[in-house]
Amino acid sequence: MSIIDWFNQREKIEDRSKKLDIPGDLWVKCYKCSDILYLKDLESSKKVCPSCKYHFRITPEERLQYLFDSNSFEEAEDSIRAVDFLKFRDTEEYKDRLEKARKKTKHADAIIIGVAKIKKRTVNVGIMDFSFMGGSMGSVVGEKITRLIELALENHHPLVMFTSSGGARMQEGIMSLMQMAKTSAALQLLAKKKIPYISVLCDPTMGGTSASFAMLGDINIGEPGALIGFAGPRVIEQTVREKLPKGFQRAEFLLKHGMLDMVVERQSMRDTLAHLVNVLDPHRKPV
Amino acid sequence: MKPLDFEKPLDELYAKIDELRRLSAEGQVDLSDEIASIEKRAEKLRNEVFSNLTPHQILQIARHPNRPDTFGLSMLVFDDFVELHGDRQFRDDPSIVGGIAQLGTHRVMVIGHQKGHDTKEKIYRNFGMPHPEGYRKALRLMHMAEKFNMPIVTFIDTPGAYPGKEAEERGQSEAIARNLREMSGLSVPVITFVIGEGGSGGALGIAVSNRIYMLEYAVYSVISPEGCASILFRDADQANYAAEKLKITAGDISNLGIGDGVLKEPLGGAHNDWPHVSETIRSKINEDLKRYETMSPEEVFQERYDKFRSFGKFEDPVKA
Numbered sequence: 001m002s003i004i005d006w007f008n009q010r011e012k013i014e015d016r017s018k019k020l021d022i023p024g025d026l027w028v029k030c031y032k033c034s035d036i037l038y039l040k041d042l043e044s045s046k047k048v049c050p051s052c053k054y055h056f057r058i059t060p061e062e063r064l065q066y067l068f069d070s071n072s073f074e075e076a077e078d079s080i081r082a083v084d085f086l087k088f089r090d091t092e093e094y095k096d097r098l099e100k101a102r103k104k105t106k107h108a109d110a111i112i113i114g115v116a117k118i119k120k121r122t123v124n125v126g127i128m129d130f131s132f133m134g135g136s137m138g139s140v141v142g143e144k145i146t147r148l149i150e151l152a153l154e155n156h157h158p159l160v161m162f163t164s165s166g167g168a169r170m171q172e173g174i175m176s177l178m179q180m181a182k183t184s185a186a187l188q189l190l191a192k193k194k195i196p197y198i199s200v201l202c203d204p205t206m207g208g209t210s211a212s213f214a215m216l217g218d219i220n221i222g223e224p225g226a227l228i229g230f231a232g233p234r235v236i237e238q239t240v241r242e243k244l245p246k247g248f249q250r251a252e253f254l255l256k257h258g259m260l261d262m263v264v265e266r267q268s269m270r271d272t273l274a275h276l277v278n279v280l281d282p283h284r285k286p287v
Numbered sequence: 288m289k290p291l292d293f294e295k296p297l298d299e300l301y302a303k304i305d306e307l308r309r310l311s312a313e314g315q316v317d318l319s320d321e322i323a324s325i326e327k328r329a330e331k332l333r334n335e336v337f338s339n340l341t342p343h344q345i346l347q348i349a350r351h352p353n354r355p356d357t358f359g360l361s362m363l364v365f366d367d368f369v370e371l372h373g374d375r376q377f378r379d380d381p382s383i384v385g386g387i388a389q390l391g392t393h394r395v396m397v398i399g400h401q402k403g404h405d406t407k408e409k410i411y412r413n414f415g416m417p418h419p420e421g422y423r424k425a426l427r428l429m430h431m432a433e434k435f436n437m438p439i440v441t442f443i444d445t446p447g448a449y450p451g452k453e454a455e456e457r458g459q460s461e462a463i464a465r466n467l468r469e470m471s472g473l474s475v476p477v478i479t480f481v482i483g484e485g486g487s488g489g490a491l492g493i494a495v496s497n498r499i500y501m502l503e504y505a506v507y508s509v510i511s512p513e514g515c516a517s518i519l520f521r522d523a524d525q526a527n528y529a530a531e532k533l534k535i536t537a538g539d540i541s542n543l544g545i546g547d548g549v550l551k552e553p554l555g556g557a558h559n560d561w562p563h564v565s566e567t568i569r570s571k572i573n574e575d576l577k578r579y580e581t582m583s584p585e586e587v588f589q590e591r592y593d594k595f596r597s598f599g600k601f602e603d604p605v606k607a
């Protein structure tokens with residue numbers, strides 16, 4: 001499955017974020033065009049390379065800061081914790097991997113959920129965190145998404161989800177596969193209640209995440225250049241024994257093939273989301 | 288047919304028995320005592336081998352080339368079966384077959400993966416790995432089933448949804464995701480039998496069901512043990528170990544609360560006796576249909592919703 005690719009790239013990815021995280025490191029090399037960027041400039045451009053428009057992967061906090069009204073986010077369900085119920089051990093024990101990821105990200109798992117305001121409109125928001133075990137979906141991610149949808153069923157505010165995930169979390173075996181069905185089933189109830197759901201697919205959105213809640217938005221938005229797909233490029237290349245064309249499985253490719261409504265740059269994402277929330281849900285007053 | 292690795296010692300004993308029988312028949316000596324004793328040994332060995340199978344050995348049985356398939360079971364389990372084709376959008380995907388069957392007085396919609404047996408059929412069926420149009424055909428048939436109030440039976444046997452170029456272009460993710468959402472909303476009952484390999488999202492795409500039964504030597508997994516081994520262990524040879532860790536057997540799936548029952552296979556595996564397996568499945572369907580006759584569409588929907596809503600293992604100090 002898709003996870004293969006990010007796993008193989010893991011070193012590279014960690015490298016990428018390390019450069020951004022080290023305090024006092026004032027210069028950053030763009031991953032795509034290799035331009036040397038002044039970190040302050042990169043931050044003021046919402047971590048989009050001014051030269052080539054490469055969208056750096058960002059933390060949930062950064063996403064909240066860039067897109068939502070300041071300090072409007074109220075986190076929900078932050079006490080749910082993953083358990084190593086299969087006693088899973090690969091090169092490392094699952095519980096140790098969890099511990100490391102919690103330390104690194106300061107988050108309990110690969111998603112934060114809650115309510116936030118965007119231009120004074122309240123929305124239910126979920127933001128996945130790729131730096132937490134590749135944003136993989138296990139029981140906790142599935143449960144939090146489901147509870148967020150249930151919250152939307154109660155408060156009737158639109159749902160906005162930002163996905164960034166390699167797919168299902170292998171360390172929880174079949175239980176992580178079932179999260180795909182659980183979250184999609186909850187979205188069925190949301191659709192019946194006619195509550196808008198906007199899915200923003202960020203880099204990367206693959207495997208079990210892509211093949212469930214991520215693809216089910218009333219409106220699907222891609223971040224420029226985001227890798228989005230079911231199977232990972234490497235697996236596909238091995239299967240079909242040919243090199244994939246440039247841009248394959250990128251957001252622009254999915255737009256062309258009819259899977260996304262639009263590709264929106266981070267600079268205009270806030271305006272776009274605010275507008276869409278308003279047109280989909282015009283009768284509700286800003287709260 | 289080539290025996291599976293762990294069946295080899297058994298196969299040797301059976302070969303010996305055949306050889307002795309041939310000698311006996313030629314009339315030179317009476318070997319009935321020897322034959323009886325070897326038969327006894329073979330029986331004992333068979334019991335031993337099959338009561339101590341590792342998950343990896345079970346996986347081999349699940350993938351046996353002569354494993355009962357959707358087509359065979361549609362013919363054997365039901366009184367008749369009319370195949371229906373196509374997703375009405377792009378093409379007919381032979382990796383998933385579907386159609387209307389009768390079972391006594393019941394009409395049911397049958398949908399399942401079809402891997403194929405010989406090389407030619409395997410290629411035609413794409414080894415049971417559907418493209419998006421396979422899932423879209425399945426969904427079309429499920430909506431038809433709902434329209435005409437027919438219960439749905441699905442048979443699961445796939446290595447996974449096809450990881451190919453065109454599959455991605457046509458929206459493999461979207462097709463599976465849509466099925467998960469739509470199946471959860473169906474007003475008719477869905478009964479699923481994992482008959483061979485339950486390969487990840489490719490299996491789940493037609494398995495959001497009220498009831499999930501596993502054949503004794505079927506498996507259901509989030510990723511193939513080979514895939515898991517090469518990603519997590521960086522070593523494909525660890526597939527044995529990965530098969531154990533992932534908890535993929537019928538027993539595991541039931542213990543985790545996902546499977547609703549393990550259906551006993553004939554000794555040596557279902558590939559030895561398709562009619563036996565069909566009878567087991569038929570009586571299970573009959574039993575379930577009787578129960579669903581007493582339930583309203585809302586109750587049928589709610590049963591399935593509650594089942595999937597409950598899946599997940601985590602700590603929650605607030606709600607504990």
Ligand SMILES: [Zn+2]
Nearest residue numbers: 030033049052
């Ligand atoms: Zn750049």
